[in-house]
Amino acid sequence: MFRLNEKFKEIRERIIEQNSESQTLYSMHHTLKRLMSIMYYYEKPMTLDDMASLLGMSKASMSNAVRELIEIGLVKKVWKKGERKDIYQVEEDNYESFIKFFCYHWRKQITPKTSSMRKSIRELKELAEEDNLDEETKALIEKDLEKLYDGLDYLSWVSGVIELFETHEIFDYVPKKSRDKMSNR
Amino acid sequence: MFRLNEKFKEIRERIIEQNSESQTLYSMHHTLKRLMSIMYYYEKPMTLDDMASLLGMSKASMSNAVRELIEIGLVKKVWKKGERKDIYQVEEDNYESFIKFFCYHWRKQITPKTSSMRKSIRELKELAEEDNLDEETKALIEKDLEKLYDGLDYLSWVSGVIELFETHEIFDYVPKKSRDKMSNR
DNA sequence: TTAGACGTTCAGGATATACTTTACAAAATA
DNA sequence: TATTTTGTAAAGTATATCCTGAACGTCTAA
Structure with a gap:
């Protein structure tokens, strides 16, 4: 789904990792921050499977993480025609x-x-x-x-x-x- | 050191506990919050031993906790004439x-x-x-x-x-x- | 109605965090 | 200087947190 220039991909991964590094400010787990960063940089609304594969984690974890983010209001479920899976979008501002x-x-x-x-x-x-x-x-x-x-x-x-x-x-x-x-x- | 009316003590303990309950807002451990509450309500500047006995914890933990709070600026070391131990005071505002x-x-x-x-x-x-x-x-x-x-x-x-x-x-x-x-x- | 796909829940295991004990260094007292 | 006291550092233990895999319920499509 996400095929990118190798070098670019490398830099972007570093961006995302650094963006999710700060452990203190937000009392968020590392996973939540990484998930937000991923969604922010990949822009496209994502399914749980997308997240799981991009983060290399289980779908169950993604489900929990997304629920938390929705609760806070940082992520919302969006509807897309002809898509069976739930799709989520991050607050971009x-x-x-x-x-x-x-x-x-x-x-x-x-x-x-x-x-x-x-x-x-x-x-x-x-x-x-x-x-x-x-x-x-x-x-x-x-x-x-x-x-x-x-x-x-x-x-x-x-x-x-x-x-x-x-x-x-x-x-x-x-x-x-x-x-x-x-x-x- | 701290002898109080029994019933009052009971209420105060509940106050302190409730005051330290909120787990989300501050990304502080429970101990840090309890320590702050203790110092806030007992008012008197305290030594590490006072804290340890009031919280029923080890002195080493108190030392670590106090260091964190000082780092943030929520607690400061004060000087008292004729006192060998270090004395700490919490921000009261x-x-x-x-x-x-x-x-x-x-x-x-x-x-x-x-x-x-x-x-x-x-x-x-x-x-x-x-x-x-x-x-x-x-x-x-x-x-x-x-x-x-x-x-x-x-x-x-x-x-x-x-x-x-x-x-x-x-x-x-x-x-x-x-x-x-x-x-x- | 059935089969498959999707999201969620739960129990177990793994990892990280916080706490205690012990030991040590620095400072004060005698 | 010797001794005691105080605060901190280190190592080990306990606890809480997070992650996974399997099982479950729900929905869609056939």
Whole structure:
């Protein structure tokens, strides 16, 4: 399916490998990154079998990887006439990938964290009502409550950050580089 | 060292555990998050032994964990008169922690990625000079070059985002919640 | 209705990661 | 200087993660 000039192929493989190297930024496994890079550079929407053969891995792994990427929004299933297999396409815009990835993860923790903090606040308030509390404990409860309230404020700030990115308002403050695509660099 | 009201202790432990639960957002191990939570809630600067006993882990692990957190900037070594052991203090501002963590990881990948992309660009340009190239390959090289240039632009945008956060300019656009600390909620 | 193709799930094995123990080096104390 | 204390490095072990192959369910085509 993908026959390429040998030398070109070699360079491209290096590009893809290097592009998938950074282990820290994204908390993604190496496979996910490689898969994205493959789809990004080969451009054509792919089937699971294509991925498996390009990455030399099992189809089951591809299935799992694709599911994760879809969950985040970095990959979507596309429909192609006369094709039985499922076909997938990667998000091709770097900025959009960045936004989707981080907003997904940021958002993912806001809800559970908020509710667990609210619960802790209730519990601490209840405890504070009790009669036989020493002064020291009362003070500690107060402090922890402060921290929890701060935490709630912080989470709502994170929501704001998410919105800043998802509405693309961010680009008003940090504009995309609009390089002249025609120029020979 | 840390003797607390039993019930309060119980609640606090739950707070700390829940606070460290979110596995996805930070690409941090559970231990790092628990360590931060411990230091955050216990407030007092701690020694490695304190941490080890509070988390029920070995001192060596604490040493490693602390090193990582210092690297990111989330924890710093403080000096205390008449104390032989090293003492560490956690960043107590949630917003600052967010900024330090993400900017650290974002920044960390910009430099290596930029240079590897530049290298790939050079290699592709060299290949493009060769005589015996078919048209198809030439077109592919062009496309990959486009992608690499796009990638460079994207990375410089990320630099801009980092700056937005580190300069705290972000707070002009997404303001912190300034809750009235005196009110009884 | 059947046969084959496709995607997914599950149990097992392999690999990588994190933790502990032991040992060592550096610094402080006596 | 000798001794103790503290932090780190190294090696081995345990644990969690990821990958594979086989089995299953679903859908299409005949």
